[in-house]
Amino acid sequence: NAGVTQTPKFQVLKTGQSMTLQCAQDMNHEYMSWYRQDPGMGLRLIHYSVGAGITDQGEVPNGYNVSRSTTEDFPLRLLSAAPSQTSVYFCASRTTGANTEAFFGQGTRLTVV
Amino acid sequence: AQKITQTQPGMFVQEKEAVTLDCTYDTSDQSYGLFWYKQPSSGEMIFLIYQGSYDEQNATEGRYSLNFQKARKSANLVISASQLGDSAMYFCAMRPPGGGTASKLTFGTGTRLQVTL
Numbered sequence: 001n002a003g004v005t006q007t008p009k010f011q012v013l014k015t016g017q018s019m020t021l022q023c024a025q026d027m028n029h030e031y032m033s034w035y036r037q038d039p040g041m042g043l044r045l046i047h048y049s050v051g052a053g054i055t056d057q058g059e060v061p062n063g064y065n066v067s068r069s070t071t072e073d074f075p076l077r078l079l080s081a082a083p084s085q086t087s088v089y090f091c092a093s094r095t096t097g098a099n100t101e102a103f104f105g106q107g108t109r110l111t112v113v
Numbered sequence: 114a115q116k117i118t119q120t121q122p123g124m125f126v127q128e129k130e131a132v133t134l135d136c137t138y139d140t141s142d143q144s145y146g147l148f149w150y151k152q153p154s155s156g157e158m159i160f161l162i163y164q165g166s167y168d169e170q171n172a173t174e175g176r177y178s179l180n181f182q183k184a185r186k187s188a189n190l191v192i193s194a195s196q197l198g199d200s201a202m203y204f205c206a207m208r209p210p211g212g213g214t215a216s217k218l219t220f221g222t223g224t225r226l227q228v229t230l
Contacts, residue, residue: 033217033218035218035220040222041222042117042204042220042221042222042223043158043204043206043218043220044220045217045218045219048217058217088156090158092158092218098144098146098165098210099146099163099165101148101160101163102148102160102218103160104150104157104158106156106157107156107157107158
């Protein structure tokens with residue numbers, strides 16, 4: 001009963017490095033999203049997808065890329081890491097329906113030095 | 114644009130007492146969904162309760178209830194009979210109507226609840 005799985009749980013990057021945060025869900029959910037959580041600011045939407053092959057930008061998309069080649073996976077790519085991207089990243093998924101809640105992964109704590 | 118406001122950065126409540134966490138929202142949509150999530154110190158996000166904008170009755174889930182006042186644009190979370198395990202950060206969130214924006218949850222800044230003996 002895995003739900004939403006994020007890897008890695010912790011990561012330290014040097015400024016300018018690139019990396020991919022992985023997100024996988026086994027609930028056959030159509031909708032998937034990436035959020036970042038910063039102190040005092042709640043969670044903010046980075047990118048989202050309403051199905052395989054379809055992605056769109058959220059509130060804070062700059063510096064991040066996504067793709068959705070399968071229903072299960074929704075990786076988030078940091079192209080050139082910056083200290084401002086130090087944050088906790090959450091992946092979420094949900095099924096269709098107006099009243100369905102989002103299921104969140106455990107989060108990835110990323111530090112860019 | 115949607116906005117969620119949680120004006121209580123921190124709250125204290127004694128064990129077994131009830132507590133209300135405030136949430137106000139701003140939207141021009143007629144149809145929307147309101148959610149509350151709990152984030153314990155371990156970091157995961159746990160769904161608590163949902164209220165649809167057209168739901169006539171306030172939502173309840175066990176010890177959690179949502180005091181929904183549509184005209185005032187408020188969706189306060191009420192926790193009855195608080196337990197030590199309720200100590201956590203609580204987030205109010207809103208989602209617009211379906212379609213392409215269906216994944217776009219807008220979160221408030223959260224309220225940190227501390228339950229004391």
